[in-house]
Amino acid sequence: MSVILEAKHINKYFKKPVNFHVLKDISFQIKKGEFASVMGKSGCGKSTLLYILSTMDTDYEGELYLKNQLITGQDSTHLSHLRNKHIGFVFQFHYLLSEFSVLENVMLPAKKLAEKSLQEIEHNAIQKLKILNIEHLASKKASQVSGGEKQRVAIARALINDPSIIMGDEPTGNLDSHNAENVFNIFKQLSDEQGLSLLIVTHDEDFANKTDRIIQMEDGKILL
Amino acid sequence: MTNWSIILSIAKTHLLTKIKQTSIAALGVTFGIGSYITLVCFMTGLNTMLDDLMLNQTPHIHVYNEIEPSKKQPVSLYDNLSNSFNVIHSIKPKLSQKKIHNALPIINYLEHNDKVLGALPQVKAQIFYIAGSIEISGNLTGINPIEEANYFNMSDYIIEGSAMALQNTDNGILLGIGIAKKMALKIGDRIQVSPINGSIFPLKIVGFYQSGVADVDAIQSFTNIKTVQRILGEANNYITDINVKLYDIETAIPLAKTIEQQFNLKAIDIKTANAQFETGTTIRNLITYAVSITLLIVAGFGIYNILNMLIYEKMNDIAILKATGFSGKDVQLIFMSQAMIIGFVGGVLGLLIGFGLTSLIETIPFKTEALPTVETYPINKDPLYFIIGFSFAMVSTFLAGYLPAKKAKKIDPVKIIRGQ
Ligand SMILES: Nc1ncnc2c1ncn2[C@@H]1O[C@H](COP(=O)(O)OP(=O)(O)O)[C@@H](O)[C@H]1O
Ligand SMILES: [Mg+2]
Numbered sequence: 001m002s003v004i005l006e007a008k009h010i011n012k013y014f015k016k017p018v019n020f021h022v023l024k025d026i027s028f029q030i031k032k033g034e035f036a037s038v039m040g041k042s043g044c045g046k047s048t049l050l051y052i053l054s055t056m057d058t059d060y061e062g063e064l065y066l067k068n069q070l071i072t073g074q075d076s077t078h079l080s081h082l083r084n085k086h087i088g089f090v091f092q093f094h095y096l097l098s099e100f101s102v103l104e105n106v107m108l109p110a111k112k113l114a115e116k117s118l119q120e121i122e123h124n125a126i127q128k129l130k131i132l133n134i135e136h137l138a139s140k141k142a143s144q145v146s147g148g149e150k151q152r153v154a155i156a157r158a159l160i161n162d163p164s165i166i167m168g169d170e171p172t173g174n175l176d177s178h179n180a181e182n183v184f185n186i187f188k189q190l191s192d193e194q195g196l197s198l199l200i201v202t203h204d205e206d207f208a209n210k211t212d213r214i215i216q217m218e219d220g221k222i223l224l
Numbered sequence: 225m226t227n228w229s230i231i232l233s234i235a236k237t238h239l240l241t242k243i244k245q246t247s248i249a250a251l252g253v254t255f256g257i258g259s260y261i262t263l264v265c266f267m268t269g270l271n272t273m274l275d276d277l278m279l280n281q282t283p284h285i286h287v288y289n290e291i292e293p294s295k296k297q298p299v300s301l302y303d304n305l306s307n308s309f310n311v312i313h314s315i316k317p318k319l320s321q322k323k324i325h326n327a328l329p330i331i332n333y334l335e336h337n338d339k340v341l342g343a344l345p346q347v348k349a350q351i352f353y354i355a356g357s358i359e360i361s362g363n364l365t366g367i368n369p370i371e372e373a374n375y376f377n378m379s380d381y382i383i384e385g386s387a388m389a390l391q392n393t394d395n396g397i398l399l400g401i402g403i404a405k406k407m408a409l410k411i412g413d414r415i416q417v418s419p420i421n422g423s424i425f426p427l428k429i430v431g432f433y434q435s436g437v438a439d440v441d442a443i444q445s446f447t448n449i450k451t452v453q454r455i456l457g458e459a460n461n462y463i464t465d466i467n468v469k470l471y472d473i474e475t476a477i478p479l480a481k482t483i484e485q486q487f488n489l490k491a492i493d494i495k496t497a498n499a500q501f502e503t504g505t506t507i508r509n510l511i512t513y514a515v516s517i518t519l520l521i522v523a524g525f526g527i528y529n530i531l532n533m534l535i536y537e538k539m540n541d542i543a544i545l546k547a548t549g550f551s552g553k554d555v556q557l558i559f560m561s562q563a564m565i566i567g568f569v570g571g572v573l574g575l576l577i578g579f580g581l582t583s584l585i586e587t588i589p590f591k592t593e594a595l596p597t598v599e600t601y602p603i604n605k606d607p608l609y610f611i612i613g614f615s616f617a618m619v620s621t622f623l624a625g626y627l628p629a630k631k632a633k634k635i636d637p638v639k640i641i642r643g644q
Contacts, residue, residue, distance in 0.1 A: 051638045056547060077551045084549020091641060095544045097234075099241045109548045111230040157548065 003068065004164050004197045005030040005053065010062035012048060022048050023060070024220040030165060033195040035187065037208040040217030046201045049217070050169050053199065054089050055079045067164060084113050088158025090168040095154060098143035102129070102153050105142050110160045121160075128156040132186060148179035155186060166190070168200040172207060184210060231554060234545075235561040238538065245530050250570035252526035253621065257574025257613045260516035262581040264609045267512040269602035271505050277436070278501055281376050282494055283344075283467030284476045287483055289324050290490040322348070327463035330487055334468060339475045342375045344368060346465040347452040353445075354416040354424060355407045362403065362443035364417060366452030369398075375469045384411055385431020395451055397427040401434040402442030417455065425455050436592075520620050527566055527624035531559060535632045542632055543640035556633035563625020564618065571617030575610055 012023040022045045030036055038046050051057040053064065055071060058079070063072045066086055071079065083089075096105045106125040110116060116124070129135040132152040137145050142153065151171060158166050166187070172180035184207055190196040191212075200211070208214050216223040239246045299310050324330065327345060334343035347366035352359045372378040373387035382398065390396050397415060409415060411429055418424045427447065434441055453462050470476055476493035483491040495502075535542070542555055582603045590601045 047642065051641075054547070057638050077553065080546070080549050080551035080554075083547070089547050091547075095540065095547070095641070097541050097544060099237050108230070108545075112227060112549050112554070114227050161549075 002032045003029050004032050004034075004066070005199070006065040006068075007053065008063040008065070010049070010052060010060055010064070012045075012052065012057075012060040022220050023052070026062070026220075026222055028215060028222060030197050030199055032164075032197055033191055034213065035191040035198045035211045036200070036213045036215055037211040038199065038201045038215045038217060039203070039205075039208050042203075044217045045220040046217055047169050050167055050199070050201055054087055054167050055083050084109055085161055086164045088155075088161070088163040088166040090151070090154050090158050090166065090171040092170040092173045096142040096150055096157075098141070100142055101138070102134070102140050102142055102145060103138040105153055106156045106160055109157060113161050125156070125160060128159045129153075131159075132156050148175050148182070151175060151179070151183060152186070155183065159190070163196075165197040165199060168198070168202075170201050170203060172202065172204060180204060180207065226554070226557065231557050232561055234558050235565060238534065238541075238558070239562055239565060242534060242537075245533070246566060249527045249530040249566045250573065252523035253520075253567055253570025253617050254573040254577060256516075256519040256523035256620075257571055257617050258577030258581065259519050260616070261575065261578025261609055261613045262585070263512050263516055264613075265578070265582045265603050265605055266585060266601070267508055268606070268609075269604035271508055272604050273598065273602040275501075275505065276377075278498060279473070279494065281378075281381070281435070282498065283376070284470040284473055284494045285468040285480045285483065285491050286497070287324070287330075287466040287468065287487075287489050287491045288464060289322055291322070322464045323458075324463050324466065324489060326487075327466065328461055331463075331466055334466070334483075337479075339470050339472065339479060341469045341471050342371065343466055343468045344371050344375060345449060345463040346467060347449050347456070347458075347462060348464045349419060349452050349456055351417045351419050351455070353403055353407065354418055355409070358407065360403065360406065360443075362400070362445065364397075364445050364447060364452060364455070366449035367446050368449060369446070372446075376467070381433055381435050383432050383434045389430040390446065390448065393428060393430050394448075395425070395427050396430040396447065397451075398431045398433045398446040399429050400441045400444045401432045402438060403445065404429070404432055406442070419455055419457075422455065422457065427451070520616055523570070524620040524624040527563060527621050528628065530566075531563055531625055531628040532631075534562070535559060535628050535635075538632075539635065539640050542635050543637040546635070546637040547641065552633040555635070556629045559629035559632045560622075560625050563621045563629065567617050567621025567625075570621070571614045574617060575614060578610065578613065579605075 006029045008027050010023055010026040011021070014020040014022055026049060038049070040046050048057070052060050055064075058072075058076070063070060065071065066082060071082060074082070096102075097108070100108070103122070103125055106128060107121050110121040110124065111118075126135055126138060129138055132155060134145075134149055134152050134156070137149060137153070142150070145153065151174070155166075155171070168187075172183050175183065187198055187200065188210070191198055198211075200207075202208050297310075297312055297315065299305060299312060331343045331345055334340050344367070349364045349366070350361065351364045352361050367378075369378065369387035369390040378387055383401065385398065390398050397417070399409065399415065404410070407415070409429055411431065413429050414426050415429060416424050416426050433444065433446060435444070449463075450460065453460055456462065468479075470479065473494060477495055480491040480493035480496075483489065545555055545558075546552070582605055585601050586603045586605075588601050590598060592598065
């Protein structure tokens with residue numbers, strides 16, 4: 001199995017308000033098709049780790065590899081491109097552009113990537129919406145759909161460029177158990193059928209237990 | 225590689241959802257550009273009118289024979305006294321003529337100079353206008369009416385009759401309107417004139433002259449050169465003044481100097497004669513630009529403000545865009561395009577408003593004694609001002625958008641996402 005994401009000895013400090021060693025020597029790998037969850041007490045550094053892995057936060061020590069390529073120290077435009085092409089991110093709060101339609105929200109990262117024609121992008125976006133059972137919402141304004149639906153739109157958006165890995169920071173944290181179950185099933189299906197790698201932070205014991213592997217964190221360290 | 229269609233579509237959506245603020249920002253630019261164009265066209269129209277008033281009837285170089293004391297007194301010619309200190313009291317100018325010696329060859333010479341558009345002779349005479357028992361002193365100038373009309377816009381100041389009529393009428397006179405009013409004369413009437421020590425000549429009134437300066441109109445009249453020469457009893461080479469019009473006004477000063485040296489005459493160039501006039505023009509221009517630039521700067525601050533606000537409101541959008549793979553530069557371009565769209569729309573509207581207002585002002589009647597040819601307010605609709613106005617709109621919105629867009633570029637998405 002090929003390695004999609006690899007972290008080597010990641011350390012991070014917050015200098016303000018006091019010097020604080022938030023991530024301590026984090027090393028692990030995510031393989032292709034692996035569905036991993038991250039658990040740990042609130043404040044132990046899960047989100048901080050995810051921001052580093054997603055290349056949005058570059059202020060850390062250690063090395064990060066995406067598909068065996070070192071991405072630590074790359075310039076920000078290149079990192080944006082990597083993020084665009086290889087990483088899908090789902091937040092706890094459904095982060096959509098509220099003035100755009102559901103379909104436009106999903107299409108946006110693909111338009112930015114600009115590898116396909118507009119028709120293809122639109123076709124793919126509708127395809128992703130279908131996978132998530134929300135194609136009927138395509139033309140609705142993003143601000144006019146419910147929370148669970150928004151989260152599914154965000155997942156569709158994370159999928160649009162057929163990324164190598166999807167990262168989620170408590171993507172079900174704000175959903176009722178029915179919707180949470182739904183999202184889990186979607187993730188599971190993507191991992192099984194399309195060989196997508198997933199790294200999902202969660203507080204939900206049931207959710208984590210159903211994943212391939214649980215990464216347990218405590219005080220900025222990974223427990224093995 | 226920049227994907228403009230998506231950047232513009234995001235910019236457009238942002239602007240349309242904030243249509244009120246966007247419109248206010250654009251209206252700021254519209255107002256700035258509109259008033260700049262109106263002001264500049266109006267002010268330069270006025271300037272040009274005043275310049276024309278001055279320049280058109282003023283010769284670029286005026287050549288005449290000035291009565292002044294000789295610079296070299298006879299005593300300095302006497303060798304025996306050359307080393308002594310000579311004091312001469314009560315120097316009087318030599319009794320010389322007003323006549324320009326050899327005027328006709330000089331005119332001929334000047335007209336062959338390729339900087340010279342035309343060199344027109346004039347004969348100035350002091351006379352009395354006589355009607356019944358009234359005698360009014362005044363000036364009678366002999367001219368070539370048609371040429372004066374061609375080179376010095378004489379026709380603009382003929383309110384009744386024409387230069388042609390004067391040219392074709394032997395013993396005709398173009399009477400100053402002030403004299404005509406005083407003596408209650410109308411076209412076709414006869415007026416008698418008499419030189420200071422001479423006999424009386426009857427002249428036929430063919431038209432009225434109004435310069436706009438009441439003091440001039442009360443004494444000044446025109447007739448043909450031949451007629452004045454006859455009244456004065458002089459030969460047809462008696463010329464007192466030569467008025468030169470040049471192709472390029474900038475050559476007036478050097479040419480005037482050359483003429484003075486070459487012919488030993490007095491030659492006054494227009495720049496020296498009207499130095500204070502230029503100052504007025506400069507100051508009017510300065511005020512126009514100061515006011516316009518102030519308006520545009522105010523408009524620029526409006527745009528700056530609104531973009532800043534927009535960026536605070538769109539923090540989430542910025543974070544999402546960055547998280548999904550838009551680079552800082554993309555985000556910067558999105559906000560820069562918003563500024564430029566506001567500038568463009570506001571600028572175009574400003575051009576239209578400016579065009580409308582100037583067109584309106586152009587039709588407002590403006591009648592004044594001093595400017596007989598002016599019917600409406602003068603407007604100088606030079607396309608250059610529209611180009612400058614529009615460019616300024618784009619430049620100022622660029623500057624106003626630059627800082628907020630730069631800020632948006634630097635926003636750290638992690639901070640925003642964490643903040644939720
Ligand atoms: N910008 C920051 N400056 C200082 N400390 C921070 C900052 N962001 C987070 N922290 C601290 O780092 C620790 C880890 O935060 P986080 O990664 O959000 O935890 P988790 O997601 O596991 O709940 C927390 O103690 C938090 O207070
Ligand atoms: Mg967290």
